[in-house]
Amino acid sequence: MNPQATAMTLWQAVEALAAQLPFSTQKVGRTLSTTLSDTHAEGGDVFRFFEGTPVRLGDGTELARIDLRIKREGPHPGFLVLELGGRCVxxxxxxxxxxxxxxxxxxxxxxxxxxxxxxxxxxxxxxxxxxxxxxxxCLAHVxxxxx
Incomplete structure (x- = not known):
């Protein structure tokens, strides 16, 4: 599967994501030009797990895996992991x-x-x-x- 492309650099993406807390699938998806889908992961009693399609950034960095976790109940800002590929950071x-x-x-x-x-x-x-x-x-994840 070819990754989606966006002109943002890794560092612009990090800043843009941090600026939009609390996380939501809509905000993260829009920022990274990807679609996040519920993985229906086992053990998801407390959190819902979402995964995004890969994204190629403008600086050659690839977000090979986008992993977003959002609490099912109660206030929580979410937890996000970006696994990197492409160029070495x-x-x-x-x-x-x-x-x-x-x-x-x-x-x-x-x-x-x-x-x-x-x-x-x-x-x-x-x-x-x-x-x-x-x-x-080389940086593996953020x-x-x-x-």
Missing amino acids: PMAEVRQHYANLEITGVPRGRSLDEATTHTATLGWGRLSFGFTERNPD AFDPS
Whole structure:
């Protein structure tokens, strides 16, 4: 399946998504030029899981998987993970946009898909950048965890 294309860069997409909290399938879909569908995932008693079609950004980054979780009941801003592909986004580029990062997760040696996670604490919550053991020099995912 060919990804949808949008002229936004990764960093414009991150800023645009953070600016629209709380998340909804409509807002995330419109921002990223994708359609989010309910995955009807097992164990979805508390959260509904939505997945978007892949999106190719203007800077060559691909949002290979878009994973949105919204609480079924009660107020909650949602949780969003963007899994990246396409071009390599190195840590130096992440630090150009978010200089104050703390390491909040480290691989435990169980899988090459485990990540070292660097997190920025922002006014709206936590924005995390994961670099997997499989490809530690390139950003693998961005997670939005609003508080």
